[in-house]
Amino acid sequence: MVFWTVTALIAFSAALLLAIIIIRAREQGEPAAAYDLRVYRQQLREVDKDLARGVINGTDAERIRTEISRRILAADAQLQKRKSGRSQPRGLSLGFAVAAAVLITGGTLGLYWQLGAPGYGDLGLQDRIRLAGERAESRPSQAEAEAEVKPMAPPQVEEGYTKLVDQLRKTAGERKDDANGQALLAQHEANLGNFKAAYEAKANYIRLAEGMVNANDFSELAELKIMAAGGYVSPEAQADLQKARAIDPSHGPARYYWGLMLGQIGRPDLAYREWAETLRDGPAGSPWVIGIEGQIEEMAFRAGVKHQPVMPGGGAAPALPGPSAEEMSSASELSPEEQQEMIRGMVTRLSDRLATEGGSAEEWARLIGALSVLGETERARTVYDEARGAFEADADSLELLETIAAQSGLAE
Structure with a gap:
């Protein structure tokens, strides 16, 4: 309530100042008639000087004085009229001032109501951490997120390719215990933009592989779920990312999506830290590094930190201990x-x-x-x-x- 009161007073003060200016109808600088008067009077003095020097005769001098006097009277009349009257109608000025006050005050509050965060008070660091944890636990599920995603136009592919995928679906359906068939189906369903069918096939492959999987499999499963949800990292996708990171903590795609998830739940500070470390580990030109480079400045802005460019693969910070490539x-x-x-x-x-x-x-x-x-x-x-x-x-x-x-x- 205090915020609304202060905001309304500030907006009203600005509107009142503008209304006073409009009603008083002030003009910057002097009227043009006042300048004309000074010019005409100077011309009269010049006429007397010219007559004394013999430049003009008396008849011409009298004619010129008469013309200048006429102009002086006209300019003085304009100046007196300006001083005694208003340059604009009082009613119109008052109406415009009221309209401006209503527009500024009401528009300010209305814009904040639409674009701001009404009722969102100042929060301490611990409260923000707590809210991020609550958001992580209560955010929409994979199914709920998919229901909100607008259907996209299917990619343009050759008719023969579509028929081959149809045949693959039929074969995979008949051989439900064939892990390789499920892996192929996941790949080609993703090529067609059928991400839900793709991650379902990928999940079947992981189940049929009976543990013969690696961090890349779980990361791909999470990525397919994220794409099916329109870029949203659901709790189900997060669980797959956790499995990938448990197997290989340095797995680049999993680290990229983990940072994306942290940003979505309200922890851009941790997301920025994760992405900066991933950039340092590189390698340069990898898809996840390119994705981070395009978003890390915005994440740093949200985290309230100054972004220092990170050279991919620079090795500024050593990777945390984990399984070696030979072990994997x-x-x-x-x-x-x-x-x-x-x-x-x-x-x-x-x-x-x-x-x-x-x-x-x-x-x-x-x-x-x-x-x-x-x-x-x-x-x-x-x-x-x-x-x-x-x-x-x-x-x-x-x-x-x-x-x-x-x-x-x-x-x-």
Whole structure:
């Protein structure tokens, strides 16, 4: 209520000032008739000087004085009329002043009501973090988001390609246990813009692969869901991104969409940090780096920080410890049980190192997210409590930990 009162008073004051100016009908500078009078009087003096010097005779001097006197009388009459009368009707001025006051005051409040955030009070940092956590938990589901997306025109493809995809759909439907068929179907459905059918086929592939999947599979599944939702990162897509990041913390596409999700739930500060680190890790020219470069300045503006250009692949900040490329390559040759054991082993090693040597808030946050993905909720909660105690004096680190905890369903 205080905001509305102050805003109305400011708008009314501006309108009142304009109304006073309109009603008083002030003119800047002197009237033209006053200048003419000075000129004519100077001309009279010049006539006397010319007559004294013999430049003109008496008859001409008298004729010129008569003409100048006539002009002086006309200019004086105009000046007197200007002083005694108004340059514009009083009623019209008053009506215009009232209309301007109503337009300025009402227009200001109306524009704010449409474009502003009525009722949105000042919030402290902790309140904003809490609201971001609530928004992350209560935001629309994948199905709800898809229902709001306007249908797009299908891409232009050859008729023969459409027939081949129809045949692929039929074959994949008959061979529901064929993982490769589901993978092909996901790819070609995406080519046709059928993103829902594409991510359903991709989910079938991941299910049929029985653990023989990597971070790229979960990242692609999340990306298809995001595209089906018109660019919105739903809770379901977020869960897939968490799985991709648990397997490979340095996976570029997953990091890009993770930052996009943080921006959507109201944490542009964490999103900017995530994107800046992803840019530093590179590589330059990769699709996710190009996507970040086109949006990071706006994210920095929303976060209230000054963006410093980051050279992709510059290596200004080392990547957090994670599985090596050789480990990820060998993981594809393991059985599902061996893959799960490998992931748990990496999580255990990270947990032991943090417990004995300590680490950054980002590493603690990664461990919390990985444990929640593995279903070890109680252990994740214990790690969260330990990390919160270790970084109780670091506000930025606490923000990161609290956001991860809220996204993992651990925050109270």
